[in-house]
Amino acid sequence: MHKTENKLPALSLRIDLDDDERIGPGKIQLLEQIRESGSISAAGRAMDMSYKRAWDLVDEINRICRQPAVDRQTGGKNGGGAALTPFGESLVARYRKIERYAAAAVRKELAALRIEIGKPKKIAGR
Numbered sequence: 001m002h003k004t005e006n007k008l009p010a011l012s013l014r015i016d017l018d019d020d021e022r023i024g025p026g027k028i029q030l031l032e033q034i035r036e037s038g039s040i041s042a043a044g045r046a047m048d049m050s051y052k053r054a055w056d057l058v059d060e061i062n063r064i065c066r067q068p069a070v071d072r073q074t075g076g077k078n079g080g081g082a083a084l085t086p087f088g089e090s091l092v093a094r095y096r097k098i099e100r101y102a103a104a105a106v107r108k109e110l111a112a113l114r115i116e117i118g119k120p121k122k123i124a125g126r
Contacts, residue, residue, distance in 0.1 A: 009110050009117070013099045021064040028095045030057055031088055034070055038081045058082075065091065 014024035026047075033043030044054025062068045069088030074080045084092070 009113050011099075011103050011106055011110065013095075013102055015095070015098070017064055023061070023064070023091070023095060027057055027061055028092055030054060031061070031069060031084060031092050034058070034082050035084050035089075035092070038083060040070070040072065040082045043082075 012025055014022050016022045030043055030047060030049075033046045034040055037043050037046065040054050040058055041051045044051055047054075049057075058070045058072075062070065065087070067087050068085050069091050070082050071085050071088075072080065072082050
């Protein structure tokens with residue numbers, strides 16, 4: 001069991017590609033789930049996401065990256081499936097690398113923030 005009071009505040013990374021185009025932890029996690037399950041619908045279920053939402057996010061990722069991150073196979077004996085393209089694999093790896101570097105860069109500041117947040121507040125006049 002993890003003790004919450006000893007855990008650092010977390011850094012969440014979102015990469016803005018344009019004004020309304022971004023890649024963040026949710027889309028990357030969806031890609032990782034697709035890699036693990038071989039299915040967009042199974043990946044969505046693993047994230048408590050509707051089938052339509054998962055498909056819409058895959059389409060959005062492919063559109064904003066201007067190349068496919070996910071290759072979909074339709075139909076067939078086993079009902080098709082999905083796999084990350086080489087670009088999709090690279091996107092996940094690069095995002096996770098940027099995330100690790102960013103977390104390392106702010107580790108001391110997050111620790112200081114945790115200490116400041118954990119201090120009891122002084123009430124004026126008491």
